[in-house]
Amino acid sequence: MEEQTDIRTKCLLAFYEIYPLSRKLVFDTFDKKKYNITRTQQIILLSLSVCGSLTMSNLASRINTSNEQATRAVAQLVGKGLVERAHDPQNRRIVNISLTPEAEVFLTKMKAEIRGELLNRFSVVTDEEMAELYRSLCCVDDVLKKVIR
Numbered sequence: 463m464e465e466q467t468d469i470r471t472k473c474l475l476a477f478y479e480i481y482p483l484s485r486k487l488v489f490d491t492f493d494k495k496k497y498n499i500t501r502t503q504q505i506i507l508l509s510l511s512v513c514g515s516l517t518m519s520n521l522a523s524r525i526n527t528s529n530e531q532a533t534r535a536v537a538q539l540v541g542k543g544l545v546e547r548a549h550d551p552q553n554r555r556i557v558n559i560s561l562t563p564e565a566e567v568f569l570t571k572m573k574a575e576i577r578g579e580l581l582n583r584f585s586v587v588t589d590e591e592m593a594e595l596y597r598s599l600c601c602v603d604d605v606l607k608k609v610i611r
Contacts, residue, residue, distance in 0.1 A: 491579040497572060499542070502527065502535045504572075507544060507561070511569050515560040517550075544568060 492504060499507070505525045510516060516524065522532035536559055539545040544565040550556035561569070584592065 487580070487583070488576070491576045491583075492572075497568075499539070499544075500535065502531070503539055503544075506532070506535055506539060506559075507565060507569055510545065510559065510561045510565075515558045518547075518557045518559060521559055539565075 489501060492501070497504070502525070506521065509521065509524050513524070518529060518532060518536065521536070522529045525532065527535075536545055536547065540547060544562055545559055546562055548558045548560070550558060587595070
């Protein structure tokens with residue numbers, strides 16, 4: 463039992479090491495001045511591109527922020543024409559957030575530029591190492607989805 467607890471602790475500690483590194487890697491490729499959006503706004507756009515429409519509460523939970531902060535960031539994105547809000551017809555208190563067609567174009571361009579930058583950064587890694595990293599990331603993704611449910 464002690465060995466099992468030890469490996470779980472090691473996994474958690476490794477996660478604490480990996481999280482800031484992966485966050486830095488992704489966000490260092492993002493030029494706030496060029497895109498004129500904040501990191502929180504970027505996370506919102508990327509979350510909506512993956513999930514489609516989200517309620518304001520689900521969005522805040524997904525990006526790990528308060529409803530108030532998410533509401534402010536969404537209001538700014540609405541002002542930029544990148545997201546739209548729609549009240550749920552069954553319950554007017556529920557606000558659904560989704561991307562606009564302009565946001566889809568914007569995200570396609572932004573993702574392509576970030577992808578190019580990340581591919582450049584990973585050019586020092588061999589194909590074998592990339593294949594191993596991919597398998598590991600898929601495994602991490604599967605495990606995290608179990609934990610978050």
